[in-house]
Amino acid sequence: MKTILLMFIIVIPLTAQTVYEVQPGTKGNEVVLSIVNESTLENIEKVSVVLKNSPNGIEINNKRIEISNLQSGEEREAVFSFEVKRNPPVVKDTLKFVITDNLGGSWNKEIYLQYTLPKEFKLEQNYPNPFNPTTKIDYQLPKDGRVTIKVFNILGQEVMTLVDEIKNAGYYSTEFNATGFSSGVYFYCIFT
Numbered sequence: 033m034k035t036i037l038l039m040f041i042i043v044i045p046l047t048a049q050t051v052y053e054v055q056p057g058t059k060g061n062e063v064v065l066s067i068v069n070e071s072t073l074e075n076i077e078k079v080s081v082v083l084k085n086s087p088n089g090i091e092i093n094n095k096r097i098e099i100s101n102l103q104s105g106e107e108r109e110a111v112f113s114f115e116v117k118r119n120p121p122v123v124k125d126t127l128k129f130v131i132t133d134n135l136g137g138s139w140n141k142e143i144y145l146q147y148t149l150p151k152e153f154k155l156e157q158n159y160p161n162p163f164n165p166t167t168k169i170d171y172q173l174p175k176d177g178r179v180t181i182k183v184f185n186i187l188g189q190e191v192m193t194l195v196d197e198i199k200n201a202g203y204y205s206t207e208f209n210a211t212g213f214s215s216g217v218y219f220y221c222i223f224t
Contacts, residue, residue, distance in 0.1 A: 051144040056089070056203045057118040057170065063127060063143055065110040069102045076102040078134045081110040085128045089120025089147055092127075118170065118203055120147050149201045150174045155181070155222045158208065165211045169194070171222055172203050180223040183208055186216055194220070 054061060069076050079099040083092055097110040112127075127143040150172035158167040173179060181195040191213065194206045208220065 051124070051146050053148045054090075054116050054145050055148050055150075056116050056120055057172075059115045061090075061114050061116060063112045063114070065112075065129065065131075065141065066107055067099055067102065067110055067131070068107040069104055071104050073104065074135070075104055076133050076135060080130075080132050082130050082132075083112065083127060084130050085126070087125035087127060087145070088122050089125045090114045090116050090145070116147065118205065123147060150203065153222065153224055155220070158220070163208075163210070165213075166207055166209045168205055168207055169220060170203070170205045173199055173201050173224070176200050177224055181206060182221055182223070184219045184221070186218075191218070 065081060067079055067081065077100065079102055081097045081099070083095040086092075091114060093113045093115070095112075097112070099108050099110065102108060123146065125145045125147075127145065129141040129143070131137075131139045131141060151174055152172070153174060154172045156170040156172075158169045160167060169181065171179075171181065176199070178198050179195055180193065182190050183192040183194060185191050192208070194208060195204075208218075210218070
């Protein structure tokens with residue numbers, strides 16, 4: 033789980049921006065906005081934090097958070113959880129939040145996300161498992177080059193080549209369709 037922690041002060045919004053790197057295919061990521069009532073005199077009855085856009089490469093689980101009765105000097109968190117798509121259609125995304133309070137205050141906050149390339153070769157567990165007749169296999173490549181993924185039976189005999197091509201660094205999926213194969217245990221390997 034990757035957590036992005038940002039401080040946001042109701043009276044004085046932050047202006048510096050950072051680009052946060054997120055890994056495609058990850059779940060349980062969070063953006064945490066810290067909401068502080070800097071006033072020494074007034075309580076704030078209601079603060080709304082709303083995501084105003086729908087980024088292409090992520091799926092936000094919650095798009096609106098309400099904070100009630102924010103006391104003078106009190107700090108609370110608005111936590112937005114998200115999943116990063118396996119193959120985001122863009123390299124960067126921006127999360128745009130609008131924060132309003134019942135006293136008429138309104139602030140905008142933008143958070144910049146950049147999708148990272150893999151750092152290692154990785155072959156993921158197939159899903160679903162067990163399967164009938166097809167299953168999906170995810171894999172990642174940290175550099176450009178030829179990649180081959182082969183399927184073997186329990187005797188170690190090659191039964192199918194799923195991938196055999198030159199690919200750019202990135203995140204990929206392939207499907208194993210076992211129609212016509214005997215029931216049993218199959219293994220798959222990646223060769224680079």
